[in-house]
Amino acid sequence: MPLYESVMQEKPPIVLDIGNAYTKLGFAAEAHPRKIIPTELVVTKTGETKQLFDYASTEELYDQLVDFLQIIFFKHLLVSPKERKFVIVENIFGQTIIRETLARVLFLHFDVSSVLFMPAHLIALSTLAVPTGVVVDIGYTETTVMPVYSGVQIMSAFKDHSYGSSAVHAEIKRQLLATGVKESLLTSSVLEDIKIRTCFVTTFERAQGLASDDESKKPVPPPSVDYGICDSDAVISVPGSLRESVYEIMFEQNNERDSLPHLILRAILECTLDVRRALVESIFVIGGGAMVMGLQSRLKQELQQLLANDSYYAERFHGELQFKFYQSIGKQNFTAWLGGALCGATDLIQTRSLTKEAYLRHEHVPDWSNLGDNRQAG
Incomplete structure (x- = not known):
């Protein structure tokens, strides 16, 4: 009997991708998550929401993870976690305390049978069935860049920066407050909805005009739109200049060379010369922040311009190079989860899980690259 069939005859493994803002949850071998929920808890005493990873002690984090996972298992997935196999999609540079506490909750409180921790960048690339690429993950709190070559993450070339979706929300809020909008109207959900419904990444040519000090070169802004707030009579006028400019924080030019295009090029340059061309032609942009209109075409233009006009890069990249991008087979916001779901339907769930x-025996999670203690005896 093929392994896939034998695995699927058992209870299918549960796949979790617990992000800073949203958690994707579902079962192995499925094409999309069952649910995507906010990574937050409702405080019983006050009724207010609290971020899952906002904690003062390990004990508090443990209790919050117990409460959060109970909601996942018994409200959303409607299954008992006891003796289940799990795939956890994680940030490879995430906090050790969160990883260890999550394992303790799963094994000691929920009595699961095994947990397979998988690094998000590597598992996202597996959805394309290719071994090489530069995985750019635009998340809520940060943007990360991880080159992968022949199925191996090049850890020394990893780059990250703080311009994730939360930074875009902050920029929307700053510009709206400057127009006189009341701060009380600008909740996190309103800011996110404005971003999704009205904002976009402008073209390279228009961005050059926006950055110019010459007023005559500045392009005519797109139309403003009215945004009505649910359960309220309030209407916010979202200026066209805001809609077009908020994502420029990812492309700002400065001496630190830390804009998104620079981050990608610097990551590739920190890889050996023989793999650079393959990486240039294999860029994969994922994460909720990657779903905005116009991002990929603008990013490609910026990269080509830097390669052609910036002497620093021109001297280090040899030959004619064309940046090429992979297209995600699903929505970018759950690409990493999808990789975990595919992984959970293979023999990796049997051979590389922590039982x-x-x-x-040790109440400790081995490093992901050293699984000698993970394998079952025999």
């Missing part, structure tokens, strides 16, 4: 027996 309950192995965990109980």
